[in-house]
Amino acid sequence: MLTNMIISKDILQQFDMPGPRYTSYPTADRFVEAYGEAQYLDSLKERRVSPRGMMSPLSIYIHIPFCASLCYYCACNKIITGNYQKAIDYLDDLQREVELLVPHLGQGQAVSQIHLGGGTPTFFKDKELHELVNLLKAAFQWQPNGEFAIEVDPRTVDIERLHNLWAMGFNRLSLGIQDFDPQVQQAVHRVQTVDQVHALMQAARAIGFVSVNLDLIYGLPLQTQASWQRTLHAVLQLRPDRLAIYGYAHLPARFKPQRHIHVESLPSASQKTSMLEMALQQLQDAGYVYIGMDHFALPEDGLSVAKRQGRLHRNFQGYSTRPDGDLLGLGVSAIGSMGSSYVQNAKLIDDYSDLLHHGKLPVVKGIGLTRDDLARRSIIMALMCQGRVELADIEQSHLLEFSTYFASELAQLEAFAKHGLIEFDGRVITVTANGWYLVRAIAMVFDKYVQSDEKRTHFSKIL
Ligand code: SF4
Structure with a gap:
């Protein structure tokens, strides 16, 4: 007790x-097809001609949907593949999307935040990541103190790659952990060791990354109070700057990969709540500040400082220290926010690619507030x-x-x-x-x- x-x-x-x-209001399930490319072009024009376009830097989210193997709890928009040519073709599509957007926004717009999410952004090899970064640097002006973050699957990155990410301009990392227990890892088909993650975190600190976030999930198959306690202990030893702790939602009718998970292997609702209770207590004892929702940070981290000063914001990447501004969503299924509207790109990669090959922005729905x-x-x-x-x-x-x-x-x-x-x-x-x-x-x-x-x-x- x-x-x-x-x-x-x-x-x-x-x-x-x-x-x-x-992460938005209204939420994405309220977006409608009647709000499409034409309306998006109007909102881009409105930004270009208003003082907002000059004064307020952009944020950019880029979705890289590919993963080398399937995690059974996954609820993301992803493509499991061993065919790297798909990534190369996708990079061409991202380039088309940026080239179509920039004339409507104006060349060289300031960018204060970039987030590469997935899928697995580090599915891209360094050569393609480098090309993507060069494309973004040619089209936009990265602000000197900006937050440039990339989600990292620890199974795809070594210390040399971390150095390369830093050299490209990334200064924040988010590592997907979920659970360190070997049996739980096998049950969700995602195996990675504490030592692997420890080595990456040590290297990230030595290189100078400003902030490292770890993601955990409670309520996974075969998790017990004892195994969860061991995972929390191992994670707190690593002392990440930020932690996100999500509850697993078993919705196999919506998310096919979850059909690999047997419902009888899942902790009960009451056990799940006890796991959350345990996490809240241990994080508090370890000195973490509760930011809100699923997020925790060390007291000196920017998010904790922003919370103390009443400067927290929320966007599609969760909590942020940056004021709300316009967000460009690039890539398949990405959501953007422009003025008082939201838009979303096509969710299927073939639709996304087809629209771009026809010279159209891949926006398929949205909403004007x-x-x-x-x-x-x-x-x-x-x-x-x-x-x-x-x-x-x-x-x-x-x-x-x-x-x-x-x-x-x-x-x-x-x-x-x-x-x-x-x-x-x-x-x-x-x-x-x-x-x-x-x-x-x-x-x-x-x-x-x-x-x-x-x-x-x-x-x-x-x-
Ligand atoms: S959880 Fe992440 S790494 Fe795993 S399949 Fe889903 S998107 Fe890919």
Whole structure:
């Protein structure tokens, strides 16, 4: 039994419901095909001619979908292949996409954030990664203190490759770990040793990478309290700057790879909550700051500093220290955000490639935000990032009377107040220390779409 527990298991379970992760609002399941290339071109033009285009640097997300082998828990948009020619062809398509976009944006736009995600970005060999970086450097101006991050599969990278990534300009790494237990690793078909990861982390620190993040998953097949404790212990010995700890959501009807996982090998919902409880306690004891949702960071990491100073933001890569700005999504299935709209590229690589070969941007759906969406987005992001909503700020920015416009939402918040998850004094809604663990459920109160969708079967549970 854990002492000093920060939030009770009962409350965690009571508010554990399916819901979005709010990397955007409205969430991507609300994007429509009627919002396509023509509307995206308008929003690019609007940026080019407005002061925003001059003053606010861009962020870029690039999706590299290829992986050499399948992890059975995977819910990502990926392509498992041993055919490297596919990666070479894909690089050509990325080049086409950048060449089509730049005239609409203006050459040499400043970029303060780049994130290569996947799939496995390090499926690309250094030669192709280098070409991709050169393409981005020719088209955009990388800001000197920018955050240039790449997701790394430790099985695909050695110390020499880390040096090469650093030389290309990457200064942040995110390593997928999930679990260190050999049996769990075999059950999810992803085997990598602690020593392998330890060597990479030592090298990354020596080279000068600003921040190293590790991803873990609880609720995987064959995980037990004891095995999870050993994994947490090994991870905390490595002392990453940031940690993301996700709950495994078993949705085999939606994600085919998960059909390899036998449901009877999974920990129960109650065991899962105990694993989360254990992680929260151990991370707190080890001095990590809880950033929000699934994210933790050392007190001196930029995310912790931003949280203390009320400067946290949220975008498609999760929490960020950079102010919200326009985000270009490049590659298959990538999502972008431009002004008050979101767009998404084709999800299938053949469709993505075909559109580009016909000289078209590969955007296939999106959404233009209404006034109501904008007000709700401000509230949801303020809750998720600052844990605080000043009613007067929303009233002034969105020209509405909060207590009338959101009367039913304020009534719903009473259940959270009763359990000590929020405080509300009539002027400010404040998420309490315990409330941070369930901030998604609190934010969902203001989500018009999710409130009208009783089943929410397309979302995973919060824990
Ligand atoms: S979890 Fe990551 S590395 Fe594994 S198959 Fe999915 S995208 Fe590829």
